[in-house]
Amino acid sequence: MRRxxxxxxxxxxxxxxxxxxxxxxxxxxxxxxxxxxxxxLEAAKKIAAAAEAEAKKRGARVVIVVVDNGGYILLLxxxxxxxxASVDVGIAKARTAAIFRRPSGDFEDQVKNGRISALALPGAxxxxxxxxxMVDGKVIGAIGVSGExxxxxxxxxxxxxxxxxxxxx
Numbered sequence: 582m583r584r585x586x587x588x589x590x591x592x593x594x595x596x597x598x599x600x601x602x603x604x605x606x607x608x609x610x611x612x613x614x615x616x617x618x619x620x621x622l623e624a625a626k627k628i629a630a631a632a633e634a635e636a637k638k639r640g641a642r643v644v645i646v647v648v649d650n651g652g653y654i655l656l657l658x659x660x661x662x663x664x665x666a667s668v669d670v671g672i673a674k675a676r677t678a679a680i681f682r683r684p685s686g687d688f689e690d691q692v693k694n695g696r697i698s699a700l701a702l703p704g705a706x707x708x709x710x711x712x713x714x715m716v717d718g719k720v721i722g723a724i725g726v727s728g729e730x731x732x733x734x735x736x737x738x739x740x741x742x743x744x745x746x747x748x749x750x
Contacts, residue, residue: 632741675725685711710734
């Protein structure tokens with residue numbers, strides 16, 4: 582009888598410890614996971630609107646693409662009378678800036694300076710006009726613009742990226 586009581590106490594104690602571990606486990610796991618800001622569709626719309634306003638101010642006919650930090654499209658706009666070819670180019674510029682975490686123009690500069698091997702980098706478009714979208718020093722996405730001169734595309738993309746601070750609050 583005494584042995585049976587000891588066995589029950591042992592089983593109850595084990596079950597109590599197991600229950601406590603199960604309840605505490607999610608909190609322990611959460612403590613190890615980093616918190617990461619993400620680019621929402623609403624923020625992407627505000628970023629694209631800022632780029633569109635800059636494009637219209639210049640009379641530019643461009644494609645504006647906003648992607649997440651993995652380079653996947655959240656939003657794409659082709660302004661009136663923009664060449665169709667700029668759709669794929671704008672996507673490539675935005676994706677380059679997102680996945681390499683730097684402006685796509687950096688690769689254009691490398692090629693101009695003789696580093697032709699930059700053209701072989703998978704997923705890199707060596708064309709000015711893709712700009713990372715930064716929040717708290719981290720890339721959360723990118724904007725790509727295509728349709729006008731390389732510098733105009735980049736300037737319009739920068740205007741969109743600059744709107745990220747207010748769009749992601």
